[in-house]
Amino acid sequence: MVEWIVIWCCLWTICILSYTLYIKQKLNKNKSRVDNFQKDQSILTFGFFHPYCSAGGGGERVLWLEVCHLLENFPSCKIIIYTSEETTVDALTEKVYRQFGIRVLPKFSLVFLESSFLLEPKEYPWFTLLGQAIGSMFVAIEALLRYTPNCFVDTTGFPASMSIARFCFGCYVVCYVHYPTVSKDMLQVVRQRQVKYNNRTFIAKSYLATQCKLFYYRVLMFLYFLTGKCADVVMVNSSWTKQHISVMWKPEYLQIVYPPCSVKTLLDFCLSGRKRHWIVSLSQFREEKNHILQLFIIQKLVQQHEEKDLQDFCLVMMGSTRNEQDVERVSQLQKLAGDLNIASYVRWVINASHEQIYNYLSKAAIALHTMRDEHFGISVVEFMAAGVIPIAHRSGGVAKDIITHEQNGYLASNLEEYVAILERLLFQLSEEQLHSIQCNMRTRVAEFSDETFASEFTKHLLFPRCSPVVEYKKL
Incomplete structure (x- = not known):
């Protein structure tokens, strides 16, 4: 019996080490493809993780303007959008035009996510942020099993998905942060026992509940730090967001890219x-x-x-x-x-x-x-x-x-x-x-402007270590 346990442990160890080496090799290969893209514009695939891609908000404008810019300037790139909406490319591009006036070439692909309901706050009446984080990991697994890109781009604010993309599928990871999921400001609200949309009245009035929630937020901040370290390139939309992300993630590559405004x-x-x-x-x-x-x-x-x-x-x-x-x-x-x-x-x-x-x-x-x-x-x-x-x-x-x-x-x-x-x-x-x-x-x-955003986003997405600034039209 002991011998069989030892054998199984050895086999699992070999499998885990082999898979780890495979993922590391794949990650290095994907990084190399991005680094060499300026010289060799071979096919590079991007997976944009944005389940609510048709919601019509500012985050969706960021997504579609960048997709539009990539399709127009780098036709060799293949673009996948992971979405919760069962629709067609033509129907989606028409909806985007109605919402934003952005005419996107219908040359991208959609991957429908059946598990996207796991991202809904209503599924987690308690511990909502933790529930959504764990749910986003399962949704990311489904997304990347359906299609694994060279470069995984999170533009919707589910950083836990980046850990799956990096460590389970070896993707080069880029994220555009609209808003920190957890911040010291949120801790301050709870510590001062203020009643807000994310701090219920009965929690604010209870010392014990407040201390429990502070512990919960500190755990979330630590997990948020770990997921943030999975990103190769981090872009943020403002000085305020940069201030928070630089403290919580301490990323090696962090740039402000102001969002597009029509x-x-x-x-x-x-x-x-x-x-x-x-x-x-x-x-x-x-x-x-x-x-x-x-x-x-x-x-x-x-x-x-x-x-x-x-x-x-x-x-x-x-x-x-x-x-x-x-x-x-x-x-x-x-x-x-x-x-x-x-x-x-x-x-x-x-x-x-x-x-x-x-x-x-x-x-x-x-x-x-x-x-x-x-x-x-x-x-x-x-x-x-x-x-x-x-x-x-x-x-x-x-x-x-x-x-x-x-x-x-x-x-x-x-x-x-x-x-x-x-x-x-x-x-x-x-x-x-x-x-x-x-x-x-x-x-x-x-x-x-839209033009400034698209140029800056693409520069940091494709050429983060290139200097001077790449003139895209000359490529």
């Missing part, structure tokens, strides 16, 4: 003749976007002014819904608007096309953005390019990289500040003062 058409919008009493909001209907605060801002404004002062006043809430939870959230927001007696002041544009978005942005004068610690804020840049003056939360990438308070937009920290700024824009500033701010906004957004 500013070209928006810059042509006329600045005069705007409807000052039209306020727009543009974001996915996710809990952290804090649409509830926007409704309370409108309620307080309405309470403080007579009806005659608010003729034609309207908050246009535009955004997309990803799933049933988002649809239910919209219903709750609409009910709240009725309970606050402001339903007549709110207009809902759900799953808006880019034509609808452009129509409102060309007419409105003011925009609300209420997410705290927004990693970057693509919609804020789009507001600025369109000449719509944003009032955003004083935190995250919006405050660090985009808005200079009172010069090219406004920053607020609480309900009272939002209302005060809104009153100033509605009733106090002259047309000349508004025009000056609009001109400053358009000067600022030049750095955030």
Whole structure:
């Protein structure tokens, strides 16, 4: 019996060592193919792990613009997109065009992921982040078993998938981080026992529950550190995100690549003749976007002014819904608007096309953005390019990289500040003062164009160790 146990242990050891050597050899081969791509543009395959590729948010814009750029400039590359949606390439490219106005060549392939339900937060009412991390590993296994690329690219924010790609399939790993899954800011919220969307009331009120959650977050941060070390190239979307990732992952290769913003058409919008009493909001209907605060801002404004002062006043809430939870959230927001007696002041544009978005942005004068610690804020840049003056939360990438308070937009920290700024824009500033701010906004957004993003992303994706900067058109 003992002899058989020894034999089985030896066999398993040999198998594990052999597989480890195989993966190491495959990883080195894939790294070499990427490193030599500048000299030899042979077929290189990219697998973009983005299960919600048709969700219509800023992360999806990042994905499709980069895919479009690769297909146009490097036709020898093969691109695979791992998706949770059963659809065709033609149907998906048409949907992307409706959402973003991006015309993607239908020369990529789709891999449908049957296990993608494991990524849904609703599957994990408790320990949601840990559950999603473990779930993403199983989804990544399915994805890479169906097709294993040379280069695995995570553009959706499931870093645990990178460990599978690297250590189980030997892929060269690149990630674009929109937002750190776990951060010291989250620890601070729990430590200070604040009630937020990610810290329930009963936890905030209990010392024991708070200590347990702090331990849980510290475990997650350690696991997050381990998964982050699996990436060969790390790109982030803002100074705020870079600050967090550099501390938590300590990556060898870390670069800021500002996300793409569709500013070209928006810059042509006329600045005069705007409807000052039209306020727009543009974001996915996710809990952290804090649409509830926007409704309370409108309620307080309405309470403080007579009806005659608010003729034609309207908050246009535009955004997309990803799933049933988002649809239910919209219903709750609409009910709240009725309970606050402001339903007549709110207009809902759900799953808006880019034509609808452009129509409102060309007419409105003011925009609300209420997410705290927004990693970057693509919609804020789009507001600025369109000449719509944003009032955003004083935190995250919006405050660090985009808005200079009172010069090219406004920053607020609480309900009272939002209302005060809104009153100033509605009733106090002259047309000349508004025009000056609009001109400053358009000067600022030049750095955030689609072309700049695509060029920078591709440079760090394909040529991370090349110097000087590669001139793509000459390749």
